Amino acid sequence: MDAKGLETDDERERLQRLLDLRLLDTPPEPLFDALTRAAAELTGSPVALVTLIDQQRQWFKSNYGLPGVESTARSTAICDYAIRGEELMEVRDARGDVRFSRFDIVVGEPHVRFYAGAPLTLSSGHRVGTLCVLDTVPRALSEQQRSALQQLAKATVAAIELREQLMKNQEALTDNALELSAQVQRGAALERQLRASEAFLERTGRTAGVGGYEADLESGQILWSDETCRIHEVPPGFTPASYEQALSFYPEPAREVVNAAVQRSVETGEGWDLELPLVTRGGRAIWVRTVGRMDVVDGRRKLLGAFQDVTMRHRAVQAMEASERRFRKIFEFSLGLICTHDAHGVLLNINPAAARSLGMDVSALLGRELTDFMQPERRAWFGDYLAEIYREGNASGTIELVARDGTLRYWNFHNVLDEDDGERYVLAHAQDVTSQYWQERRLRELSRRDPLTNCFNRRYLLELETLWADMPAACVAFDLDHFKQVNDTHGHQRGDQVLVSFADFLRRHTPEPGVVVRLGGDEFAVLLAHADAEGLAQWMAQLRADADQSPIGFSKGAALRIAGQTLEQTLAHADQELYRKRRRHRSRRAGD
Template sequence: MNENERLRRLHELRVLDTAPEALFDALVQAAAAITGMPMSLLSLMDQHRQWFKANHGLPGVSSTPREVAFCHHVVTDSRSVEVHDARTDPRFASNPMVTGEPGIRAYAGFPIRTSNGATVGSLCVLGPVPGTLTDGQREALARLAQAASLALESRLELMEQRDRAEHEAAEARRLATTSQALEAELRERQQFLQRTGKLSRVGGWELDLVTHALRWSEQTCAIHEVPADYVPPLDEALSFYPPGARLVIQKAVERCLAEGEPWDLELPLVTARGRRIWVRTVGARETKAGRPVRLAGAIQDVTDRRRALEALQASERRFRQLFEYSLSLICTHDLEGVLLSVNPAAANSLGYAVHQMLGRSLTEFMPARRRAGFADYLQRIATQGMDAGVMELEAADGGQRYWRYQNLREDSTEGPYVLGSAQDITEEHRYQRLLVEWSTRDPLTKAFNRRYLEQLEQWVVDGRRWGCVVLDLDHFKAINDSFGHARGDEILIATATLLGDCCRDEDAVVRLGGDEFLLVVSDPLRLPALSTDIQAEAAQRGIGVSTGWAKAEPREPVAVVVARADEVLYAQRLERRAPK
């Protein structure tokens, strides 16, 4: 694919220079977490620049010139590029991103390809120290790049669906307005005829029942596309109507003559020039001295209104088909959140029949912990006219479902309502959580690994109270040497289980490495008793341990608090092992 075609496909995605979006931010954060590199970008390669749809680790930077972009090589070669140390790579050694800030050394980029094969950018990770990815990390990044490609095209598809829906709605409103205007015009003409006591010559006609002479007004002649002085015989006047319509109006005339019943009909008509139109014709009987003397009425070309109604009906049919058969999850609800309509795809996503959801509030399908935030969502819809994000719902089987939605407020004659369109991203959400768990959990003990300390630093920034207990296994090397690593692994797992049994839901067990563990405690007042309980429980389970604890002071770095706990541990171990 040549460069012009690639750029055309990139611009068709309608994503350049748009605001950050949570999904793409999550992808680069996952990439950084998987590789341990501090910087990760979702880069899209324009003609003269690379622009970042998502940026983790390079605050304040939204784009760079294409000539200094590492990702340029990924796009040009349409394959992944990995650099162990940029200083030794001739392609990048003099790059200002290497010689200056941010001092890039390690780089790995994976192509983002659209469904038609255009490489529009890359998902990359960067680091300030030389490094090489593992095979597992490469596979994970390649999958994340594929997820980014799918997300970009799904985003475009949703925007196009919304544009089409808005266009059809606007056209339907325009045609409905035309229809209402024509109806009002006809009513005004009827009222005028009633006020004057005789028929208007504009679009009027009358039939003398004594002489059988038929007269048409100038406008009636214009509707039939005949000369203004045309004087048609009755049979010829009826012949402008197709056979089926002719039979209808003949019967209406007969009833009017016999019973005095007026008529008001809409019928097809073929003009003298062969043009097919629709007319509204009204007629009534006039009497004199108790005897019928004439029929009089009016006629109007209502073709535009009929076409407007037919277009509106066609639009409604198309919308209904889209609503019923779309794979997207579509629903409408009022400004209180009560569901007005739900398409089968949305109902199936939650395991309900459509009728089981109608008339119920969306909050009934939410976990209890999410319901408080629903009022904020309704407020944003009411004030901003739209809202977008991810909504967590509860299916009929009790399972969690995650919908990425983009909802708009619409106004109708029946009152305002919210039109919602969503995608079920439950599997994507589960996969993202799994990726994060893989990157933050110790595979042996299932405890958190050292990356958890990054979250703990946020506790410090937020001013939260906390403390910690550090734990070392006694004589662990001797156990490994004497009984083998399998036995050592069993003791490590048992130690993590012991700590988990001693902690609360808001606490966390962290394996720092080797035989070192850290128990993060949210209530520092529990520390002395907790340290004692851990030693007693370990002794009861036959595990030799040493512990130390420390309470964090306000704004005290995590490393300092852990070091203080280590000092206590070593002091107690020396005291315990000192000769008596």
């Protein structure tokens, strides 16, 4: 890519591909926000972004950690450098990097020091942006964190391209629906025109001049009006020499139909109204409508009738039927989940893909309310959704449904309001993202758990800061006594067993909603909710009484949360108390 990134053919193609995604300046979406949050938690970074590099700006599709910022100038975007290569780019200290040391985000807010960005490379090969993380202190990612960030970038690309395909599918459905509607309107107009012509023929009598014909059964003489001649592409005033010549314009099967209708009219007086194929003198295949009957005029039996070219109407009907078949196939065989429902959420139509997602037959779903497949606590949300779509005309989001086997299914939907004969209904199109939903949940859970002891890790404290905001709490810090000797004497496997057993010991003694955290190495912490001085003292006393149940000796220090303090600050006070106790203990041993 050109260093300026502005003038090359490759850059023009890249910008065009970015515009084709129709992702720029769109509202936040839960999937992308989940990806940036996972990136931040997995790398321990306060900021994570999904960026798109436009011609003059860097725009954020998802922003975790920089509230109120939607875009920056491309000229001072580190991500503009990251998309020039295929691999993850890591800047350990931007102050010391001549490329970025003068950038606004480095010298000013938010004082970026560390940056790591994985380019978002589409299947077409174009790199349209990055999944990046930022920090305000210099540091480096571990190999596991680098790999995780790259995998999340691939998931982001998959989400972008899946979103693009979903929009294309929705547009195709909309185009088909519009085409069908236009064809129906044209067909209705042609039908009205035909009925108007029929009324004219009725008013002008049995021997209408325009588009009319007359055949004398006694003499065999046939008369065609100028309009009838024009339809047959013969000169005005043309007169068929015989009944057989008049019939010769029809293909063989149609001749038999006309003969049968004429014979029936002669025998019963019954008229006919037929639509038949016809080949003109010029060889053009058309469709005509012939309306007539046998009548007696001045004592002579005559066939009197009207004649009209209905090719356009016939083609319109055929096109409408073809469109209906195409639409039905799209509906039946689409991998997308398609349904319609009314203002109460009653299913009017649902395609097989949506029924399969719920493990049910289509027939078992029609006429049912969508709330029948929701957990009770979700039904209030559905009422808000119905109000929104009937107010705004469209709605997007994720819906949770209960499948036949009791499992939960998650559908990402984009629904629009439609109308047919004055009746308004919702046309719904969705995608089953259940696997993706649970994978995101699992990634989030893994990012905040210590894999050895299954305790929460230090990153979980960030969530607790919000969950326990202004809540009275206590922090107790633990350090294992002589743990290094366990590793040195018995090996790390035994050391890991001790850590797991000690974590279980703490969990048994920690009441809900208290939390056990492994801070690192042989350091642990217990956070007690709604704790005061008396409650903390009782808990510490119980722990001392049960100390012989611990797999190893331990030291501890405790602190109560002071109003206005964070949990991190309270934990730091508990750490200080632990080390003060250790120093006193060592001083007493030295005095002995």
